[in-house]
Amino acid sequence: MADPIIKVIIAKPGLDGHDRGAKVVARALVEAGMEVVYLGLRQTPEAIVHAAVEEDVDVIGLSILSGAHMTHFRKVKELMDKEGLGDRLLTGGGIIPTKDQAKLAEAGIGRLFGPGDDLQTIIDYIRDWHRSHPR
Amino acid sequence: MKSKIEFWDDFFKGSRLACARLITKVENAPALVPEIRDRIIPCLRGAVRIGITGPPGVGKSTVTASLAGLAVKAGRKIGIIAVDPSSPFTGGAFLGDRVRMQNLIGNPNVFIRSQASREGHGGLSPTTPYVADILDAFGFERILIETVGVGQAELDVLGCADLVVLVLQPGTGDVIQALKAGIIEVADLILVNKADMPGLESLLDALKFLFDMNARPKAKPIPPILTASALNDQGIDELQAELEKLIEGQASSGFLKQKKLARLEGEIKAAIQNEIWEKFRAAAGPEADIAEAAKRLDDDGRSPYDYIRDLGRRVSLKFTTENPHGEHRP
Numbered sequence: 209m210a211d212p213i214i215k216v217i218i219a220k221p222g223l224d225g226h227d228r229g230a231k232v233v234a235r236a237l238v239e240a241g242m243e244v245v246y247l248g249l250r251q252t253p254e255a256i257v258h259a260a261v262e263e264d265v266d267v268i269g270l271s272i273l274s275g276a277h278m279t280h281f282r283k284v285k286e287l288m289d290k291e292g293l294g295d296r297l298l299t300g301g302g303i304i305p306t307k308d309q310a311k312l313a314e315a316g317i318g319r320l321f322g323p324g325d326d327l328q329t330i331i332d333y334i335r336d337w338h339r340s341h342p343r
Numbered sequence: 344m345k346s347k348i349e350f351w352d353d354f355f356k357g358s359r360l361a362c363a364r365l366i367t368k369v370e371n372a373p374a375l376v377p378e379i380r381d382r383i384i385p386c387l388r389g390a391v392r393i394g395i396t397g398p399p400g401v402g403k404s405t406v407t408a409s410l411a412g413l414a415v416k417a418g419r420k421i422g423i424i425a426v427d428p429s430s431p432f433t434g435g436a437f438l439g440d441r442v443r444m445q446n447l448i449g450n451p452n453v454f455i456r457s458q459a460s461r462e463g464h465g466g467l468s469p470t471t472p473y474v475a476d477i478l479d480a481f482g483f484e485r486i487l488i489e490t491v492g493v494g495q496a497e498l499d500v501l502g503c504a505d506l507v508v509l510v511l512q513p514g515t516g517d518v519i520q521a522l523k524a525g526i527i528e529v530a531d532l533i534l535v536n537k538a539d540m541p542g543l544e545s546l547l548d549a550l551k552f553l554f555d556m557n558a559r560p561k562a563k564p565i566p567p568i569l570t571a572s573a574l575n576d577q578g579i580d581e582l583q584a585e586l587e588k589l590i591e592g593q594a595s596s597g598f599l600k601q602k603k604l605a606r607l608e609g610e611i612k613a614a615i616q617n618e619i620w621e622k623f624r625a626a627a628g629p630e631a632d633i634a635e636a637a638k639r640l641d642d643d644g645r646s647p648y649d650y651i652r653d654l655g656r657r658v659s660l661k662f663t664t665e666n667p668h669g670e671h672r673p
């Protein structure tokens with residue numbers, strides 16, 4: 209049987225007002241054959257995880273440019289664990305210093321991407337993760 | 344029968360995640376559909392399914408969200424299925440309807456599920472009816488089904504929904520021409536959304552003209568035509584009141600029951616076809632390689648019926664009802 213289609217939710221927590229980057233990534237994932245639930249701007253961690261539960265997604269992708277990545281990623285991860293989504297991938301992008309990335313990785317958060325990463329890298333990463341985490 | 348789904352208890356205890364996971368099974372694991380149908384159908388509570396359809400961008404999601412917001416305020420539990428198109432080239436889908444449903448975020452009395460249309464060509468996914476039943480069994484009383492934004496007659500929603508709302512917006516007068524032959528004939532209600540935009544009167548005139556010309560089968564009454572500005576929650580009270588009136592009428596005339604039976608009938612036929620197909624494949628073995636058969640037929644210039652007759656002489660099917668969910672191989 210063919211691999212099941214990967215379902216991803218893309219959201220932008222926090223108050224900063226641009227979702228161009230998030231939309232570009234969402235479109236790229238769609239073109240790579242994924243089903244992408246797009247939540248849009250200014251989502252609270254609670255709202256994101258609530259939607260992720262209803263959509264039963266494989267992957268949550270956050271776009272965070274506001275600098276508040278530590279709190280947002282940790283909070284979303286905490287809520288995911290609480291709501292039974294501990295086995296799903298939390299990943300995302302923004303301008304996130306390497307040392308913060310390391311800390312977030314320790315907290316169980318997946319790879320984080322920056323402006324220098326190309327879209328194919330993100331697609332490959334999600335595909336590889338999905339393949340190695342069947343459910 | 345051993346269950347292949349380990350979270351039924353959670354589902355019946357009201358776990359939203361279990362509900363969501365069950366929907367995923369229906370979407371991704373066709374082999375589990377019989378078990379799911381066996382368990383869900385006895386638990387149906389008679390939720391009314393309301394289809395929301397219409398051209399792209401007319402405000403279907405906004406209307407759906409506003410209507411749901413009103414209904415939950417009145418104490419109802421609302422399930423929403425929002426379908427967006429799958430790309431025929433990549434199989435991917437951009438599911439963006441939730442962006443317009445921010446007013447419902449986190450509401451425990453609402454359950455929103457986005458679906459990609461996948462192999463469905465009629466504005467829904469082939470599994471949408473099953474998803475509606477899962478939400479019904481889970482306890483939602485009204486199921487709002489937003490179709491893919493369509494310009495042409497996309498009629499899957501008719502089979503799946505008890506009531507169909509066609510949403511239009513000012514400036515879509517030309518679209519009416521395209522719709523004329525299709526869904527406009529069967530819409531139970533027409534909602535002209537974005538009434539705050541210019542062109543309202545001419546659209547209403549066009550609709551009136553259309554119905555004066557008798558665009559509908561005689562048996563069907565002319566649908567109510569309402570106006571709304573869903574973005575401002577205007578006209579949604581009236582929409583809800585009109586829908587409830589229609590639902591009441593349909594319930595008392597036995598139409599809802601009829602619709603339910605028609606859905607069941609369709610599923611029985613599909614299940615029989617499916618069952619026979621599986622049995623046939625098992626019995627015919629390599630003979631059932633249809634791609635191979637097509638090549639041979641093409642080479643010989645023969646018709647498919649020739650192949651079927653030939654096969655019918657060699658393969659015989661036994662139809663048993665034992666072992667309902669297992670693979671049956673003689």
Ligand SMILES: Nc1nc2c(ncn2[C@@H]2O[C@H](COP(=O)(O)OP(=O)(O)OP(=O)(O)O)[C@@H](O)[C@H]2O)c(=O)[nH]1
Pocket residue numbers: 398399400401402403404405406440443491492493536537538539540571572573574575
């Ligand atoms: N002016 C005005 N704009 C509206 C109204 N309702 C919705 N819109 C806007 O119309 C646009 C499309 O609305 P949606 O609800 O996404 O439309 P849709 O029919 O669900 O679109 P698709 O699912 O993509 O086909 C959005 O920008 C809405 O804000 C309204 O009553 N008045």
Ligand SMILES: [Mg+2]
Pocket residue numbers: 403404405439440489
């Ligand atoms: Mg929509």
